[in-house]
Amino acid sequence: MFRTGLLVKFGIVRITGSCSLVQTSAKRCSTSANPSLKQTKAEEQLLNEPAWVKTALDKQISSATDAKSLLLAIKDPTFNGKCAINVMNILSRWVSEGRFTSSDFEKLDDKKKLEDLIVQGNFQVGMFAILQALKSVLVLGFSPSSNTVISLENEILWNLRKRSVSQHFSVLYFYDEIKDTAMHTKVVANIVSNIERRWVEIVEVKDFVSLLKHANHFNTKFIDKMEDVLVELIESYNQEDQTKILTVLGATQRRSTPLLRALSYHLNKSSDKFSIHLSSDILFALHRLSFHDQVLIERICDDVVTQLNSEVKSSLVRSLLTSLGQLKYRHEGCLDAICDWINHNWTNVRYQDILSLTLCLAALDFLPSNWEPLWEKMSSLLKDKKAFYGLNKSVQLDLVWSLAILNHLDSELCQSVLNDVFIHEIFVSASSNKKGIQMKINQIWAMAILKKWKLSGLTTSLPFRFPVVPLNSPKSTLNQKILNTLSNFIPAEKHFRTGQTDLGIEVDAEFIMNDKGIPLPLADYIGKALLDNSKRVAVIVLNYNHLCKGKSFSTGPEGLRERLLTQSGYRVVTVKHTEFDPKADLVKNVKYLQNLINNAMAAARN
Secondary structure (H helix, E strand, C coil): CHHHHHHHHCCCEEEECCEEEECCCCCCCCCCCCHHHCCCHHHHHHHHCCCCCCCHHHHHHHHCCCHHHHHHHHHCCCCCHHHHHHHHHHHHHHHHHCCCCHHHHHCCCCHHHHHHHHHHCCCCCCHHHHHHHHHHHHHCCCCCCCHHHHHHHHHHHHHHCCCCHHHHHHHHHHHHHCCCCCCHHHHHHHHHHHHHHCHHHCCCHHHHHHHHHCHHHCCHHHHHHHHHHHHHHHHHCCHHHHHHHHHHHHHHCCCCHHHHHHHHHHHHHCCCCCCHHHHHHHHHHHHHCCCCCHHHHHHHHHHHHHHCCCCCCHHHHHHHHHHHHHHCECCHHHHHHHHHHHHHCHHHCCHHHHHHHHHHHHHHCCCCCCHHHHHHHHHHHHCCHHHHHCCCHHHHHHHHHHHHHCCCCCHHHHHHHCCHHHHHHHHHHCCCCHHHHHHHHHHHHHHHHHHCCCCCCCCCCCCCCCCCCCCCCCCCHHHHHHHHHHCCCCCHHHHEEEEECCCCCEEEEEEEEECCCCEECHHHHCCCCCCCCEEEEEEEEECHHHECECCCCECHHHHHHHHHHHHCCEEEEEEECCCCCCCCCHHHHHHHHHHHHHHHHHHHHC
16 A cells, blocks of 8 residues: 555556556556546646646736737736746746847836836745746846836745745855845845744755855854854765765855864765766865875775676766866776776767866876777877867967876977967966976977977977076975975085076976086086086976875876986976985984986986
8 A cells, every 4th residue: 555655646646437557568458448547648748838838818928928918917907926926937038048138028018017016025935936927037137126026025024034044145156146236235234133043943965065166155153153063964865865964064265174074084984885976076176175085085996996897987987187187186997987987988989088188197197008909099199289279378288288197298289379379379378387388388399309309380489488486486485495405415606506497498406417426517618518427317396296196106297307417418306295304413414315316327328
């Protein structure tokens, strides 16, 4: 009996006369044998009618196809404020569809009557209909301070008194989309005041999500208090709801450490596997919040590996790649699995997916185990000029730079960014990070020079030069400590410098040293070849942001920098933040740097 009730509730069983029809069965009863089962045209029309259609007049309004037939309803003596709202909503919809304009509305003879009915109030409609009406009158050209708008907003205020906290948030969502109405500030303040007063009613996840989305409207202390409440409740939520909370924190970049720790703990504690969709959302949020919980990320990546199948959408895979690249998280098993998925589901893969894959692999300086057959497919897709030139300039540059990092850049694609037109356009369109753009162009140009590619259409003076930072200027604690340590056995004034090489590659320190470990004055070799027994040495400091998470490898940009320096004839000395302790004894740090330099010089002799 109970199961039958559930089946009826969810529409799985339909009762017609004496015949019970399970929808999945065609044997029990035939529609051709029972004419009453045939859906008539009238029934179809009834199903398509809006929920507000209750009377013949409502039906007349709903079925109108133009302004003339719609406004005939006004002649009906039962036409009231509710009808006026429905007429306004229909006219507004027609404006958005291009079938009607606000100018047409101004010319209507019955415009005044519609306004008067709305100003009178007493609509007898729900909150959603009133909100829709407010939006409609604004679309139709009413002044935000008009009596019509004020009347609707007063009705909203009155209705709020008997609405739940969830419905308050719905109204707040709506008011965030409209601005500058006469009572906008008053309505929002009323909503906020009511929610703060009734905070104990906020227990459902959707309400906490709404609160965090609109945190800017509320008092900071109130939000802090509600985040504390959420910390206590988070254990009672399921994995999906916990992810929703984390996602909204990421979207709003609210970095509440106690709440993030609670979420991380309970997500890790969950025994259920993370779906691909949840994994994508969590990784995105962790990146936005700069909250690198390695245990959680590692588990997510492990779960992704076991769930990649042909039913997974490429958009989700693309999102995973983007987040892993932005997090700089090098989980080789997950990356290999994603690349296998792309290779086996190539018919479902789009240019945008390959773009995301290229950027991700470059960020992590990683080539998957199936790289050769995968690259064969990728390279042909990346040659699609229409798709490439459809990207904005910054993405074009990122793609070319990423291919340079992966050592798969060809001269044709290189030429697409190393020309005067592109360089001019990208700086015109760039609103920020111009130094980052210059650095990428410098590295691509350096690669082209080293490969001796012919560059046409380029008269811009390259490489771009950055202001030289004095050796005694404030830098990060690590960088300054390393330079100070270096100056103990290599005189700073004449024998080493910071800045850029001749090809524009940035280095933390550069000096010349012979095979006996003696530094040579830089000024003696300006424009001159080095002696056979000496080498140029470049020191690169690898801070936290220069290393991948998950595996302590250099990121792609650092890998490219090291490769270009090596190809330019430098011995590269990399100093990782994990291996150099700024607080250690000076003698210990001097010996550490000397060993790194000696090893680099020994490799040069071999």
